[in-house]
Structure formats: C-alpha cells, structure tokens
Amino acid sequence: MLELIDVSTYYGNIQALKGISLHVEAGEVVTLIGSNGAGKSTTLRTIQGLLRPRQGRILFEGRDLQTVPTEEIVRLGIAQSPEGRMIFPRMTVLENLEMGAFQRRDKPAVIKADMDQVFDRFPRLRERMTQKGGTLSGGEQQMLAIGRALMARPRLLLLDEPSMGLAPMLVSQIFSIIQEISAEGMTILLVEQNARMALTVANRGYVLQTGEIVLAGDAKDLQVNETVRKAYLGEE
Amino acid sequence: MQIILKALRANLVLGAVSAFTVLLFGGWSGGVMGWLLGTATGYLKTQDQFVPNPQVGARIGAVNGLALGIWTAIANLAYGLILRPLIGQSSVPLGQSLLYAIVSIVLATASATLMGAIQGLANPRHKQATWFTLAFILLIFPFVDQIAKTGWIATVIQIQIFAMLALGLNIPVGYAGLLDLGYAAFFAIGAYTTGMLSSPHLGIEWNFWIVIWIAAAVAAIAGIILGAPTLPLRGDYLAIVTLGFGEIVPIVFRNLTEIKIVEPISSLVATILNKPELAICLVGCDQPFNLTNGEAGINPIGRPSLPIIGTFSSTNYLPWYYLVLFLVLFSMFMINRLRNSRLGRAWTAIREDELAASAMGINRVNVKLLAFAMGATFSGFAGAFYGSYITAIFPSVFDFSVSVIILCMVILGGLGNMTGVLLGCIIIMAADRLYLPQLAQVLKGLLNTTILPNVANPALRDFLAISFDPIQMRLFLFGLVLVVMMIVRPEGLVPNERRKAELHSENSVANESLADVRSA
Numbered sequence: 001m002l003e004l005i006d007v008s009t010y011y012g013n014i015q016a017l018k019g020i021s022l023h024v025e026a027g028e029v030v031t032l033i034g035s036n037g038a039g040k041s042t043t044l045r046t047i048q049g050l051l052r053p054r055q056g057r058i059l060f061e062g063r064d065l066q067t068v069p070t071e072e073i074v075r076l077g078i079a080q081s082p083e084g085r086m087i088f089p090r091m092t093v094l095e096n097l098e099m100g101a102f103q104r105r106d107k108p109a110v111i112k113a114d115m116d117q118v119f120d121r122f123p124r125l126r127e128r129m130t131q132k133g134g135t136l137s138g139g140e141q142q143m144l145a146i147g148r149a150l151m152a153r154p155r156l157l158l159l160d161e162p163s164m165g166l167a168p169m170l171v172s173q174i175f176s177i178i179q180e181i182s183a184e185g186m187t188i189l190l191v192e193q194n195a196r197m198a199l200t201v202a203n204r205g206y207v208l209q210t211g212e213i214v215l216a217g218d219a220k221d222l223q224v225n226e227t228v229r230k231a232y233l234g235e236e
Numbered sequence: 237m238q239i240i241l242k243a244l245r246a247n248l249v250l251g252a253v254s255a256f257t258v259l260l261f262g263g264w265s266g267g268v269m270g271w272l273l274g275t276a277t278g279y280l281k282t283q284d285q286f287v288p289n290p291q292v293g294a295r296i297g298a299v300n301g302l303a304l305g306i307w308t309a310i311a312n313l314a315y316g317l318i319l320r321p322l323i324g325q326s327s328v329p330l331g332q333s334l335l336y337a338i339v340s341i342v343l344a345t346a347s348a349t350l351m352g353a354i355q356g357l358a359n360p361r362h363k364q365a366t367w368f369t370l371a372f373i374l375l376i377f378p379f380v381d382q383i384a385k386t387g388w389i390a391t392v393i394q395i396q397i398f399a400m401l402a403l404g405l406n407i408p409v410g411y412a413g414l415l416d417l418g419y420a421a422f423f424a425i426g427a428y429t430t431g432m433l434s435s436p437h438l439g440i441e442w443n444f445w446i447v448i449w450i451a452a453a454v455a456a457i458a459g460i461i462l463g464a465p466t467l468p469l470r471g472d473y474l475a476i477v478t479l480g481f482g483e484i485v486p487i488v489f490r491n492l493t494e495i496k497i498v499e500p501i502s503s504l505v506a507t508i509l510n511k512p513e514l515a516i517c518l519v520g521c522d523q524p525f526n527l528t529n530g531e532a533g534i535n536p537i538g539r540p541s542l543p544i545i546g547t548f549s550s551t552n553y554l555p556w557y558y559l560v561l562f563l564v565l566f567s568m569f570m571i572n573r574l575r576n577s578r579l580g581r582a583w584t585a586i587r588e589d590e591l592a593a594s595a596m597g598i599n600r601v602n603v604k605l606l607a608f609a610m611g612a613t614f615s616g617f618a619g620a621f622y623g624s625y626i627t628a629i630f631p632s633v634f635d636f637s638v639s640v641i642i643l644c645m646v647i648l649g650g651l652g653n654m655t656g657v658l659l660g661c662i663i664i665m666a667a668d669r670l671y672l673p674q675l676a677q678v679l680k681g682l683l684n685t686t687i688l689p690n691v692a693n694p695a696l697r698d699f700l701a702i703s704f705d706p707i708q709m710r711l712f713l714f715g716l717v718l719v720v721m722m723i724v725r726p727e728g729l730v731p732n733e734r735r736k737a738e739l740h741s742e743n744s745v746a747n748e749s750l751a752d753v754r755s756a
Contacts, residue, residue, distance in 0.1 A: 050594060074597030086592035088585055099585050102578070103597035152597065 001026045001187055002047070002078075002156055007056030009039075009046045016042040018211040019056065024156065024189050029182045031190040031198040031219065033232055034208035040191040041083045043208070044158045047189075048080050049073045060156070074103045079154035081145040083161050083191075089134030093125055096133050096144055100151030111151070118147040121177065139170040146177070156187045163194045175201055195232035199223045207232070243303035250277050251307030258311035258340075259319060260674045262328070264384035266308045266336055270344030271380070274301045275373065277344075278351025279366065290356035297352020298345055305341030312337040323681030378557050388670065389553045393625065395665040396560040397618050400567050402645040402661040403654065404614030409643065410652035411575065412607035413587030415475040418462075418482020419642055422612040424634035425458045426451040426619020428489055431534035431629050432527070444540035448620040455616030456609040463608035467601055470590075482639050490531060490631040494524035533630035537623045556625055563621060567614050568654065574610060575654075583607055641668075644714075648721055650728025659729055668710065676706045 002024040009017040017039050024030045032040050045051045047058060049070040058065040065073055079100070088096050097118060101111045119126040122143040128136060133144060142162055149157055159178065163171040175197050182188055182201070192198035199205055199219045207215035207228060215227065222228050244251070254269040278297035287293040316328030316336065328336075354365040381389045401423060408414040429451040433442050466477045497519040506515040519525050528534065540559065541547035548555045574580050582603045585593035594600050623629045641664065649660025683704055691697045706713070 048595060050591065069599065070594050071597040071599045074595075080595050082592060082595050086589055086595070088588040088592065090588055091584065095581075099581065099593075099596050099598075102582070102585075148596070 001061060002189070003057075003059040004043075004047070005057045005059070007043075007046060007053045007058060009042055009051050009053050011042075016211055017046065017053070020208070020211070020213050021056075022206050022213065022216070024187060026155075026187050027185060028204065029178070029188045029190060029202045031192055031202035031205045032208055033192055033195040033198055033205060033228075035193065035232070037210070038208040039211040040208055041160050042211075044080060044082075044160050044189070044191055047073075047158065048078060071103055074152055074154075077153070077155035078158065079149040079152035079156075080158040081142075081149040081160060081162065084164065085138075085141045085145040087133040087136075087141050087144050087148065089132065091133055092130050093133060093136070093144060094129050096148050097125075097151050100148035101153075103152060114151055114153065118150055121150075121180070122147055138165055139167070139173070142166060142170075142174055143177075146174075146181075150181070154186075156189065157181065159188060159190045161191055161193060163192065163197060171197060195228065239299055240303060240306075243299045244306060246281065247277055247300055247303040247307065251304050254304060254308045254340075254344075255311035256671075258308055259315050260671060260678055261386060262312075262315045262320070262336075263386070264336065264339070265386050266312045266340035267343050268380060268384050268386055268388075270301075270305055270308050270340040270342075271347050272373070274304055274344035274347035275351045275369065277301060277304050278348035279355065281348075282352050282355035287352075287356040290353040293356030294349045294353035297348040297350070297355075300352075301345040301348025302341065304348065305344030308340040308344060309337035312340055319678075322686045323678055324685035325681065374561055378554050389557060391666065391670045393553065393556055393560055394669055395662055396564050397622050397625075398642065398645065398665050399564050399658055399661045400560075400618040400621075401615050401642045402649075402657045403564075403567050403571055404611045404618070405642050406646050406652065406654070406657045407571065407574070407583075407611035407614075408607045409611075409646055410657070411580065411587065412583040412604065414466075414604065414607055415471070415478070416608070416611070416639075417475050417479040417636075417643065418485070418639055419478075419611070419615060420634045420636070420638035421462075421482045421485035422455045422458055422615040423619045423622070423638065424485050424489060424631070425612075426455045426616035427623040427629045427634070428528065428534070428619075429454045429616070430620040430623040431537050434538035434624070435534050435536060437529060437534045438527070441538050444538060444620070444624055447538075448617060451620035452613045452616035455612040455619065459608035459610075459612030460605050462612075463605040466608075467604055479636075482636060486631040486634045489528045489634075492527040493530040494520070495527055496520040496524045528631075531631065533628055534623075535628035537627045537629065539624055539627065550627070560621055560625075563617055567617065571610075571614070571654065579603065579606060644718060648718070648728060650731040653728065653730050656728050656730030663729075664714075668714075672706055672710060672713075679704065679706060 004020060004022050006019045006021055007017055008015060008019050020039070020043065022030070022032075032043060034040050042051060046053050047065070049065065049068060049072075053066055056066070060073075060076060060078065063076070065076075068076070088099060091099070094115075097115055098111075101114070104111065119129075124140055125143055125147060128140065133141065136144060146159065146162065149159075162174050162178065166174065171194065178188065178190065179201050190198055190202060199222055202219040205217065205219050205222045206213050207222070215222065215225065217225070223233075250273045254266070254273050257269050258266040277300045281300045282293050282296050285296075287296070313333050316333030317330065320327045351366075351369065354369060355362055357365055377392070378389050381387070381392075401419070404422075405416060405419045408416045430444075430447050432438055433440050433447045433450060434444060435441065462478065462481050466474050469477060496517070499516040499518055502514055502516040506512050539548045539550075540555075542555070545555050548559075582593070582598045585596065585598055586600065586603055586607075590600060593603075645660040645664050646657050647660070648664060649658065650656025683700065688697055688701060691700065
C-alpha cells in the first residue's frame with residue numbers, strides 16, 4: 001500500500017533520513033521504533049508531505065507522493081495523529097473533530113455519523129464534547145488526536161508516539177484501542193519509543209537509528225532479537 | 237428608592253459617559269445620549285438575568301433607564317447653571333436647563349423600557365426585535381442629530397469608515413493570527429485607485445459605483461502581493477515585513493510624480509553605442525508622467541451619484557451617511573459569512589497550530605493569502621468611500637499612525653470579536669474626533685475666564701496658557717489608555733472566548749500539567 005524507496009530528508013543541511021526504504025501492506029500494523037532523534041517523526045512528516053524528501057520515492061497505492069501537496073495526500077487517505085498530539089487547544093472537542101474532516105467533501109450527515117463512531121470508540125470524548133481541547137487531560141488529548149485523524153476517513157493511519165507522556169494504564173488503554181482499530185481493517189504505521197508495547201501490537205517492525213534502518217522483520221522476531229532487547233527493551 | 241440607588245450605582249459607567257457628554261456639548265446632547273445609552277442599558281441589564289416576559293424586562297429597563305436619565309439630568313443642570321458661566325458663556329436659564337434634564341430622563345427611561353421589554357419576548361422574536369430596534373436607531377440617527385443640533389454626523393461617518401477598516405484588519409489579525417502593522421497601506425491603495433480612476437487628474441472619470449469594486453479588487457491583489465513573501469514568516473518577523481510594506485506604500489504614492497519608462501534592451505543598446513536616440517521610450521516621453529501628484533495629492537475625486545438624489549453634495553451628509561452605513565453592514569454580513577465558512581475554520585486552525593492545521597489537510601499558503609486578501613478587500617471599500625467623501629487624497633493621510641490606530645481599535649475591543657471591534661472603533665474614534673476637540677474648547681474657556689485671571693504669577697500663567705491643551709496630549713492620552721487596558725483587561729472589552737482562554741490560561745495550564753503528573 002505504502003512504499004518508501006531510498007528516501008532522504010534534510011533539515012537545512014542536516015540530513016535527518018539517510019536513504020530509508022520501507023513498505024506497509026494493506027491491513028498491516030507496522031511499527032517504526034528507535035530512540036530520540038532517530039528520524040521517526042521525520043519519516044511520518046515526509047510521508048504526509050509536511051517535509052519534502054531531497055531524494056527517493058514515496059509510493060502510495062502506486063502513486064508518487066513526493067510532489068503531491070499535503071491536502072491532496074490527506075484526501076488520498078493518509079491521516080496522522082501527530083507527535084505531541086497537537087490538538088487545537090482553544091477549539092472544542094467537537095470543533096477539533098470537525099477539523100479532522102476538513103478535506104472531506106461528504107455531506108454533513110455522513111460526517112456526523114463518523115463523529116458518532118468516534119464518540120462510541122472514545123466515550124470520554126462525548127462527555128467532553130463542548131469542552132476546549134486544551135483543558136483535556138493528556139490521555140483524553142491523545143484520544144482526541146486519534147479520533148481527529150480517524151475523522152479524515154483514512155486508509156492509512158499514521159500514529160506518532162501515541163504513548164508519549166501518558167501514565168502506564170493509559171498507555172495500555174491506547175494500545176488496545178490501536179488493536180481495535182486495526183482489527184476493523186485499518187492499515188497503521190505506528191511510530192513509538194515504547195518498543196515493547198509497539199512490538200506486541202504490530203505485525204512487522206523497523207528499527208531506525210540516526211536516520212537509517214538498521215533492522216527489519218516480523219515483530220515476533222524483533223522482540224527476541226539480541227540488539228533490540230539490549231538497546232530498546234532495556235534487557236540484559 | 238433603594239432600587240433607584242442601586243440602579244444609579246449599576247449605571248455608573250454609562251451614566252458617566254452620558255454626563256460627560258452633556259458637560260462637554262450641552263443642549264439636547266443629553267436627550268440623544270439618553271436615547272442611545274438608554275437603549276444600551278436596557279439591553280445590557282437584561283442579559284445577565286432571566287427575563288420571563290416583557291413586563292419584567294420593561295421594569296428592569298425602566299429602573300436602569302431612569303438611573304441613567306438622572307445622571308444625565310444632573311449633568312444638564314450642572315452644565316447650564318454652573319459650567320457655562322465658568323467657561324465664559326452665558327448661563328442657560330433654569331427653565332431651559334430643567335427642560336433639557338426632563339427630556340433626558342424621559343428619553344432614557346422610555347428607550348430603556350422598550351429595549352428591556354423586547355428582551356422579555358419569546359426566543360426568536362426578541363433577537364429579531366433587538367436587531368430591528370438597532371436598525372431603526374441607525375436609520376433615524378441623522379434626523380435626530382439634526383433636530384437635536386448636536387452636529388455629530390460628520391464624526392459618525394468617520395467612525396463608520398474606520399469601522400470598515402477595523403473589521404477588515406480583524407480578519408488577518410483576529411481570525412488568522414497574522415499580525416499586520418501596515419494595514420493603512422491597503423486603505424491607501426483603495427483610496428488611490430479611486431483617485432486615479434475618477435478624477436480629472438488623469439482624465440479618467442469613471443463612475444464611483446464601478447470604481448469602488450475595482451478599488452476593493454486592487455487592494456485584495458495588493459494583499460496577496462504582501463502575503464506572498466510573508467508566508468514562511470511568523471510572529472515578530474511577519475509584523476516587521478508588514479510594517480515595511482505599510483511604510484513603502486505611502487512613499488511610493490508620494491514619489492510617483494515623474495515617471496518615464498524606457499524599454500530596457502534598447503536603452504542598454506543606446507548606452508553601449510552612446511546614441512541616446514536609439515532608446516525606445518514607452519511612457520512619459522515628452523514630459524515625465526505624473527501619476528499621483530505627490531504631496532499635493534489627487535484632487536478633486538468624483539462623487540457618487542444616484543438617480544433621484546443626484547450627485548452627493550459636500551454640504552448634505554445624509555446620502556454619505558446611508559452609503560457608508562450600507563457598506564459597513566455589507567462588510568459585517570460578508571465577514572460573518574466568511575467567519576462561519578470552511579475558510580473561517582481554517583483561519584482559526586492556522587492561528588491555533590499551523591503544523592497541526594496542515595496535517596489536517598489545510599492549505600496553509602492559500603488560507604494565509606486569503607486572510608490578507610480578504611482583510612485588504614474591506615479596506616479597499618473604505619478607501620474608495622473615503623477618497624470620494626473627502627474628494628481629495630494625500631499620501632500623509634495613510635502613515636504608520638493610522639495602521640496603529642486601527643490595530644488599537646481591534647485590540648481594545650477584543651481580537652476576533654466583531655462586536656468588540658466595532659465598540660473599540662466607536663470608543664477610539666469618538667474620543668479622538670469628537671470628545672477631545674470639544675474638551676479642548678471647554679478647558680480653554682475654563683482657563684481663560686476662570687483660572688488665568690486668578691493666577692498671580694505671570695510665568696505660571698503663561699505656562700498654563702500654552703501647555704494646557706488636550707489636543708497636543710492626544711497621543712499621550714491614547715498611549716495611557718492602551719497601557720492601562722493591557723494591564724487591566726488584556727482580552728479587550730468584548731473578548732473572543734478563545735482569546736480569553738489564551739490570556740488567562742496560566743492557571744488552567746498549571747492545573748492540567750499537575751493532573752498529568754498525578755495520573756502518571
């Protein structure tokens with residue numbers, strides 16, 4: 001469904017991605033793990049067109065994305081729940097979700113139905129419907145960010161560090177929601193620092209280190225891989 | 237009695253405004269203030285409580301209107317009997333003063349009662365009736381002004397020109413969060429477009445009704461031209477670029493007086509061969525072309541005309557008043573539609589978080605450019621009206637201070653809130669154009685008749701006579717108000733809810749992070 005071929009992205013003169021290649025097939029959950037500054041969020045931003053690769057190709061269902069504007073990429077079916085959640089703090093929960101559907105040309109009734117689905121998935125959000133996004137707790141904001149991405153009716157969902165800054169209980173709650181969404185057929189590319197959790201929900205994984213993919217494989221194999229265990233799972 | 241005392245206290249601010257007006261202007265101004273502010277108090281005092289039916293609303297309105305009327309009446313008596321002799325004019329007879337006072341009370345009470353009663357109507361009806369009353373007030377104001385001999389209409393037209401500007405600036409600054417310090421440039425572009433297209437200066441004298449649309453379009457294009465280089469910029473940097481643009485435009489208009497354009501390649505060839513006759517001249521060959529007439533400005537500019545009324549005259553304010561009123565209402569309607577459109581939501585999203593907004597699929601470039609262009613459009617309307625109303629334009633009218641004053645209106649009233657912006661505009665313009673000159677006159681009278689003869693020291697007398705002039709202290713007073721405002725009420729008089737949350741959010745943010753820590 002999505003394929004990155006030898007993609008390099010720069011911030012000014014600093015090369016953040018050094019020719020990475022990866023692919024995501026329909027229905028899969030693929031995780032991208034790695035430490036701080038490895039280039040995980042840069043990869044997602046490059047896929048969505050928020051950053052432009054200096055070389056390499058990004059193919060989504062056979063179509064080149066590297067020159068397609070972001071709004072068109074969103075319309076093609078790639079939505080992101082960005083790092084740090086980035087909800088609109090002074091818009092209500094409802095307005096935040098409406099913004100998620102910004103690129104859709106559907107009738108209001110269809111969008112309303114999707115919103116009800118999001119509210120069914122995250123009942124807490126329904127309770128806080130008219131509250132300002134900035135007043136939600138961290139976990140609720142994460143739910144809002146995921147719900148907002150779902151409102152775009154994506155075929156590929158990009159999740160950037162959904163566990164960041166959350167209490168352990170909330171983390172497992174968020175991950176079970178990710179599993180639920182995946183079980184309904186959504187293709188997910190999940191970026192995580194929390195490698196243990198990420199590898200339990202993912203089918204496959206890539207390990208990113210200073211802008212390069214150093215390991216790739218089935219999530220089960222990565223879980224028992226020596227290097228991964230030492231570097232990312234904190235085991236001796 | 238108790239109720240009246242309470243109401244007197246509750247109407248202190250409006251009462252003070254009304255009384256101050258009467259002390260400055262005297263005459264029937266108390267009646268006009270009673271009518272306008274009575275309506276205001278009738279509306280305001282019925283907002284924070286439940287009004288089940290018109291009777292209750294009328295009672296609340298009557299009490300508050302009476303209180304307002306009492307303040308005004310006291311001022312009427314004080315003006316006629318005490319102040320007038322002090323400023324060297326004959327005192328108003330007691331009977332006449334009493335008449336003024338009674339009319340003030342009656343009008344204030346009646347209009348507050350009416351407005352209060354309207355607020356007690358059933359749900360959709362009370363809104364319609366409120367709008368209807370407002371529209372009625374705006375429509376008959378010129379006639380009331382004539383009857384009451386207050387002579388405020390010229391200032392009211394000025395206020396409305398600036399209302400259009402403030403509403404327009406509110407789009408980039410209030411809605412999209414793009415600080416624009418050079419907004420007067422678009423005003424200038426609108427006015428100069430009108431000047432060039434409808435004045436004998438260039439020999440083009442098109443109809444005002446066409447030119448006003450061209451002016452708006454040209455201003456909008458200028459908005460896009462300004463917007464384009466500012467796209468990658470944020471905050472302070474953006475403000476500085478717009479500031480530069482605001483400085484450049486009047487200077488350009490000031491200097492476009494001797495234009496001669498030579499075709500560049502032939503000019504280069506001519507220079508190389510040292511044969512000046514080879515250069516092909518395109519514009520201004522015999523005599524340099526004078527586009528803007530420099531400091532002297534473009535004069536006269538054509539006035540609009542309508543079938544029955546004929547050409548608008550400079551002595552009759554009525555057609556101008558209704559034209560600008562229509563333009564303001566049209567702007568309000570359009571901006572309101574824009575605000576609630578897809579584009580309006582995109583502006584808010586960009587203001588809140590640019591990166592998140594683009595991740596939602598909002599085209600950052602288009603949305604920002606449209607914010608500048610839409611904002612500029614309304615200043616184009618204002619510029620066209622202004623040029624044709626004054627019938628002359630000069631580059632000095634559009635300098636930096638104008639941009640700042642418009643920005644102050646937006647901030648004083650409340651960024652992003654249309655009612656607030658209009659209120660800010662009315663307050664600043666009325667204070668600047670109406671109250672300050674009149675205050676200067678009253679103080680001068682007071683000084684000459686009462687204070688100076690009693691000052692023995694000649695040096696002190698000279699000092700007082702020269703330096704005591706509110707007009708000269710205009711900018712000082714203006715700055716003072718802004719400083720106080722920013723400290724006391726940074727969100728503006730009528731805040732936009734989001735802005736309010738932003739400016740008073742230290743507590744909520746602190747609580748939130750605390751909650752996060754606790755849950756972790």
